[in-house]
Amino acid sequence: MKVLDFTPPVPKEDSVVVDEDILPNFYNYYHRHKQLQITMIIRGEGTLMAGNYSQAFKPGDIYILGANQPHIFKSDPSHFANPDKINAHAIHIYFDQDRIPVEFFSLPEMESISSFLNTTQNGFQLPSEHVNYVGKIINRLTTRSNLERLLTLINLFDYFSKEVRGWKSLDSGLSNNYFPEGEGVRMNEVFQYTLEHYAENITLNKIAEIAHITPHAFCKYFKKHTRKTYNSFLNEIRISEACKKIINSNHDGISTIAYSTGFNSATNFNRVFRKTTGMSPRDYIREYKSKGNLYSN
The missing domain is CATH 2.60.120.280 (Regulatory protein AraC)
Known part of the structure; x- marks a missing residue:
């Protein structure tokens, strides 16, 4: 970016x-x-x-x-x-x-x-x-x-x-977050596209096209500058959006949240959610309800 x-x-x-x-x-x-x-x-x-x-x-x-x-x-x-x-x-x-x-x-x-x-x-x-x-x-x-x-x-x-x-x-493990000017323009396009289209099926070919480089070069480029794969970054954005929906009670169930944030199945969503937050979606909902941050259904 x-x-x-x-x-x-x-x-x-x-x-x-x-x-x-x-x-x-x-x-x-x-x-x-x-x-x-x-x-x-x-x-x-x-x-x-x-x-x-x-x-x-x-x-x-x-x-x-x-x-x-x-x-x-x-x-x-x-x-x-x-x-x-x-x-x-x-x-x-x-x-x-x-x-x-x-x-x-x-x-x-x-x-x-x-x-x-x-x-x-x-x-x-x-x-x-x-x-x-x-x-x-x-x-x-x-x-x-x-x-x-x-x-x-x-x-x-x-x-x-x-x-x-x-x-x-707020540290993901990358101590130096500086992007040179030329690289920053490319990262800006990648990050902005991801934030706007996270709920869609973003293929490697598509995001590489946004970055104006080949898919193979993009994988190396993104990993070099973020120390994570693009898929990991995309999943973090999707889980972040899912947490917002949970906090705002803006959902009709876990499956609805999964599909509305770009996951192709509730099973995959549950797995990624637990890996990212350290708890299951249901446990996350219960935690916020216990703190009074959510209205009871």
Whole structure:
């Protein structure tokens, strides 16, 4: 995917910027920026891609994305059907660590924060039990002055480093997620096509045609840049969409979910779902119902 260099709409002198998006859909380009990003999803759903990792996102999710980590919050296709409707609402915090003197993070009082920041390269999702507390702080940041934002964010990093355990990593095992400009254009076409046509029968010949190379060359190319096969990536996107349907109770049964997300049988769907999520679809449904995230049938 083409990685655009994105500059947050902020004054050059600010080290912490808070940007609130209230739009028909989220920013629709795979991009990166030098600032660490914290994002809280308030409205909207879709697929988060960070590096070569992907998963569904939904309201209430809070993510940390590392500096220069390529990413996109790809809105659900339904969000594009009515461009006049507000489908996407999120608060983004951008932190430019390069604007803070190195000596500051070398202070003994900053040891735990520095250690935490050094682990954010590939991104995290905040565990659900911390969402309410952190969400209130993020909301307050929208009304704070420049200095107050910096001090509040440092306190938040301190909380992350000392109180939060069980972070969900957004790392798929590929440590360097940088795509050169030429390769990025090709990956952009492959990823965008997959996100838009995942429910269809995407053959190797078809996706290789999208990439403008031969099927054999495509297999080697995709594996080189993502360390996974294209079929594995496609299945991850399909399971991500299936999880969204489960969370939203947007289904009439497991077989319906299987066929609507591109699987040719419920058996194959169950196998891939368990391999990807670590549990069966029925166990996944029960888990969300037990947490009160789903309505009973």
